[in-house]
Amino acid sequence: MNVLLRQGSRLLRGPSDPSRLRRLNALSVIDVIRHEALTIPAIARATGLSKTASDSVVTHLLDLGWVTAEDPLAPTGAGRPASRYRFRAEAAVVVGVDIGQHTTRVVIADLNGAPLTDGVAAADAASDPGTLIAFAVERTGELLGALGRRREDVWSIGVAFPAVVEDGIVVRGSHGWDGFDIRAAFSAHFDCLTSVDNDSNLAALAEAWKGSATESHGLVYVHSGERTGSGLILNGEVFRGTRGAAGEIGALPQLGWESAQQHLRGVQVDDGRLLERAQVFEGARDGHPAAVAAVDAFAEAIATGIAALVLTVDPDVVVVGGGNTRAGDVFLEPLRRHVDALCIVREAPPLVLSSLQERASVTGAVGLAVTSVLQRLYDVLLGGETLPRADGSGMAFRAGAPG
Structure with a gap:
């Protein structure tokens, strides 16, 4: 079950004008090629679009940097093998952070949620909030540097925390965390989407997604x-x-x-x-x-x-x-x-x-970050805006971007 797309799929329902349909077609194509490179005929079958419409959408997405062409598969008959196209999950990265009882884990992943690198250290929720956030930010920076990435390449951060969280703020926690705004603390260092949730909620998300x-x-x-x-x-x-x-x-x-x-x-x-x-x-x-x-x-x-x-x-x-x-x-x-x-x-x-064992919450944090990117993408397109360039500054995924 693609649990990450459940919320976004509801937004695809409703009356459509031609412009909105074109935007929905782009979303549909991105959806079907996110995890598998497909040919134009295969994309047409998966989306219900015509081959001509599928080709037009793919060409547009190629120009914007959301899609890239893969080497064709080995030919199985006469004629030249068809090109395949996949979502450019490497266009940016997301970050998952799990602030646990005894350790803090950080995972850097691509836009599909596939882990690229990770780190874990003994820094826990009993620490002073400012000190712990500074540690998580520093560790994230180190991991990004090892990948040759910059902070500007981060489009979304998901944070798991062992407490009740509402709108990024710890409603009821411990060790001085009550009322602490985790989202604002990360946003001071990363100009991107930031979402925070209870660690068990995100572990549940992870088990439904990859567990x-x-x-x-x-x-x-x-x-x-x-x-x-x-x-x-x-x-x-x-x-x-x-x-x-x-x-x-x-x-x-x-x-x-x-x-x-x-x-x-x-x-x-x-x-x-x-x-x-x-x-x-x-x-x-x-x-x-x-x-x-x-x-x-x-x-x-x-x-x-x-x-x-x-x-x-x-x-x-x-x-x-x-x-x-x-x-x-x-x-x-x-x-x-x-x-x-x-x-x-x-x-x-x-x-x-x-x-997933001890990686459940941080995996869910990555899933939350990916979901935030997908949700913003839906909001941008269904709100009447044009699809942003994937290889540009990622302005649509900045913390203060409309959507």
């Missing part, structure tokens, strides 16, 4: 590590609610997500050792009864909130990520069992491990 739930239209993502959080995909889109707090049921003490961590602390096994979280899972794998009981109690404690989400949004799948998933079925088996027992009005959906 364990690419065929799902509805999923619950659960982060299970030193904290427990969740994000939702409904009808193929991230569901944030009216103020960005959808899925934040862990804030309710009655559900026990915060207190559940106590089950994984100071667990004494039969040889007298006291085990902490990661060691508890290892002890359970080794069959220590106290560790097995502790993991089961932890799974039971967080299962209530997961089941509540399942019975509220009725997803296709539950994807579990975070540090605890390194334990595999030692953790997943009791969790599945307890969630199954609580889903009393329907069979519990499959509960699967994240395939």
Whole structure:
């Protein structure tokens, strides 16, 4: 499922005049060649346009730098092989930043979201906001330099942060972040589109885009590590609610997500050792009864909130990520069992491990950045403006550009 294009596709509906149709045709062609080089006949088949119209649109996009010609495939019969055309994803770059509990990750990607380079360092959300943003900006600059890119080549930045975020501002966080405007902080250094969202929301986006739930239209993502959080995909889109707090049921003490961590602390096994979280899972794998009981109690404690989400949004799948998933079925088996027992009005959906693991949130941040570029492109064209040059200054994707 192309979860990144769900929002933009809605904008393609509506009355059309000839000028608008030409702009829509350009969007349609860009869409079908974003991930695969196609010939003019193949583009015509994929878009429903005539070959003549497809050729005209491709010629226009070539002139503007949005499309480039690829070498033809080897001939399979008589005649010269047809040229193929692809979207110039290398025309600019996007940046994904994940400000985590213990590390900050930065990924530079092309306009399709394909990673070009990345970096990770021990700089976390407990740091002073200004210091951490400065670090992320510096690391991004270093990675851009290694690619031979400039800050002007960045068209969009997506940021994942472990808190409720509304309009780029931390609504409720910790360690001095409440009220901090993350979007404005990045915009002071990069004149481009900047979007910020909760890390679990973006992990959910990543799982639907490139992870364990690419065929799902509805999923619950659960982060299970030193904290427990969740994000939702409904009808193929991230569901944030009216103020960005959808899925934040862990804030309710009655559900026990915060207190559940106590089950994984100071667990004494039969040889007298006291085990902490990661060691508890290892002890359970080794069959220590106290560790097995502790993991089961932890799974039971967080299962209530997961089941509540399942019975509220009725997803296709539950994807579990975070540090605890390194334990595999030692953790997943009791969790599945307890969630199954609580889903009393329907069979519990499959509960699967994240395939992206610790890269889920930063992958979602990249997806958010790509989506912002696509959305601005839709807004520009459907607002009556002409398609900007892809190899120019990228003014349509600057922070203050209309659209």
